[in-house]
Amino acid sequence: xxxxxxxxxxxxxxxxxxxxxxxxxxxxxxxxxxxxxxxxxxxxxxxxxxxxxxxxxxxxxxxxxxxxxxxxxxxxxxxxxxxxxxxxxxxxxxxxxxxxxxxxxxxxxxxxxxxxxxxxxxxxxxxxxxxxxxxxxx
Amino acid sequence: xxxxxxxxxxxxxxxxxxxxxxxxxxxxxxxxxxxxxxxxxxxxxxxxxxxxxxxxxxxxxxxxxxxxxxxxxxxxxxxxxxxxxxxxxxxxxxxxxxxxxxxxxxxxxxxxxxxxxxxxxxxxxxxxxxxxxxxxxxxxxxxxxxxxxxxx
Numbered sequence: 001x002x003x004x005x006x007x008x009x010x011x012x013x014x015x016x017x018x019x020x021x022x023x024x025x026x027x028x029x030x031x032x033x034x035x036x037x038x039x040x041x042x043x044x045x046x047x048x049x050x051x052x053x054x055x056x057x058x059x060x061x062x063x064x065x066x067x068x069x070x071x072x073x074x075x076x077x078x079x080x081x082x083x084x085x086x087x088x089x090x091x092x093x094x095x096x097x098x099x100x101x102x103x104x105x106x107x108x109x110x111x112x113x114x115x116x117x118x119x120x121x122x123x124x125x126x127x128x129x130x131x132x133x134x135x136x137x138x
Numbered sequence: 139x140x141x142x143x144x145x146x147x148x149x150x151x152x153x154x155x156x157x158x159x160x161x162x163x164x165x166x167x168x169x170x171x172x173x174x175x176x177x178x179x180x181x182x183x184x185x186x187x188x189x190x191x192x193x194x195x196x197x198x199x200x201x202x203x204x205x206x207x208x209x210x211x212x213x214x215x216x217x218x219x220x221x222x223x224x225x226x227x228x229x230x231x232x233x234x235x236x237x238x239x240x241x242x243x244x245x246x247x248x249x250x251x252x253x254x255x256x257x258x259x260x261x262x263x264x265x266x267x268x269x270x271x272x273x274x275x276x277x278x279x280x281x282x283x284x285x286x287x288x289x290x
C-alpha cells in the first residue's frame with residue numbers, strides 16, 4: 001500500500017502482471033460491461049472486417065490498470081481522476097503488465113495527492129494503454 | 139459532416155440502479171479479486187466502510203439501457219481514443235444514479251493523414267440527493283472511412 005511520505009517523483013512502483021487474456025474473459029467482460037460489439041467475441045465477424053481474430057475491449061485494459069491502482073492505493077488513498085489513452089490492440093493470449101511511475105507528490109487545499117503515470121504493455125515497448133491517476137490520501 | 143452542430147447536444151436523463159451482483163460480475167470479468175468489491179465484512183472494516191465498485195465500473199452504465207445519446211454518426215468511424223473518470227465519491231451497491239449524456243466538446247486536430255475530428259462525450263452521474271458521484275468522459279476519434287475517398 002502506498003504511503004504518502006515514502007513517495008518521490010520519478011519513483012517506479014512494483015508492476016502487476018496479469019494472466020493472459022482469454023476469449024472467455026472477453027465474453028464475461030462483454031456481459032459485465034454491456035459492450036456487446038461482436039468485434040470482441042465473434043471471431044467470424046472480426047475476420048469479416050479484416051482483423052486476425054477478436055480483440056479485447058480497450059476498457060478491459062483500463063480495468064487492469066484500475067485493479068493495479070486500487071491494489072497500490074489500498075484504503076489509504078482514493079482515486080479522484082483516472083484517465084487512459086488507448087494504444088495497440090490486445091488479443092487473447094496477450095499478457096498485460098501494468099506499471100506506474102510517480103509523476104508528482106503534492107498538497108492542495110490541505111489535502112495530500114499523488115499523480116501516477118500508468119502504462120499497460122503486452123511486450124516491453126508495446127503499449128496497449130497509457131494514462132494517469134490522481135490519488136487523494138485519507 | 140459538420141460535427142460542430144453536435145456540441146452541447148444533451149440526452150434525456152436515465153436511472154441506473156447499482157447491484158451488488160453486477161459489481162461482482164464486473165470485477166470477476168477483469169480478474170480483479172480485490173475484497174473491497176466483493177467481501178462485505180472486509181470492506182466494512184476499511185476506510186470505505188463497505189463495498190465499492192471498481193474504478194472503471196461507470197463504463198457499464200448506460201451501455202445496455204438504450205438510453206445513450208443518438209448522435210446520428212457512423213459507428214464504423216467512431217474509435218474510442220481516450221477515457222477519463224472524474225470521481226467525487228465511489229459508487230456503492232444500491233446506489234440509484236441519475237445519469238445524463240452530453241457532447242461536451244468537438245474539435246479538430248491535424249493528424250498524420252490530414253485533419254482528424256474528435257468528440258468528447260460526458261456522462262454525468264448524480265445520486266438521489268443530486269450530489270455528483272462521477273463523470274465518465276469518453277473521447278471519440280471520428281475517422282474518415284478507409285477506401286471512401288472519392289476520386290479527385
